[in-house]
Amino acid sequence: MSDAKPNYFCHESSYIDDNVSIGEGTKIWHFCHILSGTVIGKNCSLGQNVMAGPDVKIGDGCKIQNNVALYKGVILEDGVFCGPSMVFTNVTTPRSEVSRQDEYVETLVRKGVTIGANATIVCGHELGQYCFIGAGAVVTKNVKPHAVMAGVPAKQIGWVAHSGEMLREDLICPRTGDEYQIVDGALIRKS
Numbered sequence: 001m002s003d004a005k006p007n008y009f010c011h012e013s014s015y016i017d018d019n020v021s022i023g024e025g026t027k028i029w030h031f032c033h034i035l036s037g038t039v040i041g042k043n044c045s046l047g048q049n050v051m052a053g054p055d056v057k058i059g060d061g062c063k064i065q066n067n068v069a070l071y072k073g074v075i076l077e078d079g080v081f082c083g084p085s086m087v088f089t090n091v092t093t094p095r096s097e098v099s100r101q102d103e104y105v106e107t108l109v110r111k112g113v114t115i116g117a118n119a120t121i122v123c124g125h126e127l128g129q130y131c132f133i134g135a136g137a138v139v140t141k142n143v144k145p146h147a148v149m150a151g152v153p154a155k156q157i158g159w160v161a162h163s164g165e166m167l168r169e170d171l172i173c174p175r176t177g178d179e180y181q182i183v184d185g186a187l188i189r190k191s
Helices: none
Strands: 074-076 107-108 149-151 155-159 178-181 188-191
Touching: none
Parallel strands: 074 107
Antiparallel strands: 149 155, 178 188
8 A cells, every 4th residue: 555645635525436547636625426437637626515427537627516416428628617516417318217327328528618507418418619508508409619508408699718708799709809700600719
């Protein structure tokens, strides 16, 4: 047994199962449970009462707020923000009396995505880079990169810049001045 201290922080009230990889600088706060096969990147923050696994992948720099469960099939790329109490599903037709453990469906959350508090992401969909899912939205289909989604079911209501700022009609980021354009229905940052 090694006496080396881990290069991440884990609160004493949390549990980390065997066969878990946790990156340097990551912080795991109160009452979390990290299940076997889960990989967590560097410099992540997992808030109170987060459950991840089994076999979940979390990229570098992700922030997962309180009361979020990441089930098998969920993949977060780098820089993803999961708001408080947002929900991922992993089976499309759950029944308590029918085992569906061989029917988990993958949900891919691309780089830089923000998911607002109490939003629900129905499994089997991809959330495109830097999209923004509004608080309480229910995502039932793939989401374009940089799309802003709101409502039940979620519909696109606009575009968001890399900085997280809503874009106006001129497609210029009010925070950075970056200019964007829409090409074939997709938002592209001008070079």
